[in-house]
Amino acid sequence: MLKAPQGLMPFAFKAAIFDFDGTLALSGDVWNEVDHIFLSRREIPWTPDLAAELSSRGFIDGAAYVIERYGLHETPEAIVEEWNGLAAELYKKNVRVRPGATEYIRALRRQGFPVALATTNGLEILGSLAPQFVPEDLFDVVVYGQEVARNKNYPDIYLETARRLEIEPWGCIVFEDILPGIVSAQRAGMSACAVRTGDPTQPLEELIATADLYLESWEAIQLPG
Incomplete structure (x- = not known):
């Protein structure tokens, strides 16, 4: 494993795929608040x-998990609607894109590298x-979790994103937290x-041992002038 920013600028891959929550924006506190309110x-x-x-679960899959775990007599669709309403308001007030993230994405686009967003979040x-933050303005391709069959415990969303980018999977790098x-x-x-998100619950040692690259912060990447 290499410690970034080695290999990230100049870019050593054909295309970049980005997760959103945690990776591009520190939104974990928002989802914890949604969970607190919901429960x-x-x-x-x-x-x-x-x-x-x-x-790692999509919304419907996550709602089905919550229903089974807590014995709720509700539909996944009703739970997702409640989550969406709570999260949209909290995102608007509290979520900001991490410093240096959009600058890096724009630098890649200026150099001709395709970039995509692959998120379990929703439009x-x-x-x-x-x-x-307007995904469709920043990325060449945007894939939301509800557009693929399975959640991020499976490679579906990454393969679909590569397909839409028209780039072979081996030519892609994925940024995830x-x-x-x-x-x-x-x-x-x-x-x-x-x-790295800075969240104390992030299993950082295991992530570093597993990933091909590791990035402390977006601002650590030296962008061309």
């Missing part, structure tokens, strides 16, 4: 392992970040760069 409405105590369980939530994403990207035949 408190049902008088269920929150436990810190819930975030890890939901981090409704990320749309609340405009005009600060969660271990299932790193492993699934590698299973897809891609290189994977682990991105």
Whole structure:
């Protein structure tokens, strides 16, 4: 494994695929708050392992997990609608893109490298970040979790993103902050760069041991003048 920014500028791959939550924006606190509110409405105590369980799952899959775990008599669709409403408001108020992230993405585009977003998040939530962050303006391709069959425990979203980019998987690098994403990207035949979030619950040692590259912060990458 190489410690970034080695291999990230000048770019050593054909295309870059980025996760959003944690990787490009520190939004973990928002999702913890969503979980707290959601569970408190049902008088269920929150436990810190819930975030890890939901981090790689899509919304419907995550809702199905919550229904089974807590014995809820609700539909996944109703839970997702509640999550979306809570998260969209909190994203608008509290979520900011990490320093240096968009600068790096724009630098890649200026040099002719295709860039894509592959996120389990949804359009409704990320749309609340405009005009600060508009995915369709920043990326050549955007793939949301609901557009593929399985969550980030599987390589589906990365393979679909590469397909839309028209780049072979081996030519792609994936930037992720969660271990299932790193492993699934590698299973897809891609290189994977682990991105540190500063969240004390992030399994940093395991991420560093597993990933092909490791990035402390976006600002560590030396961009061309």
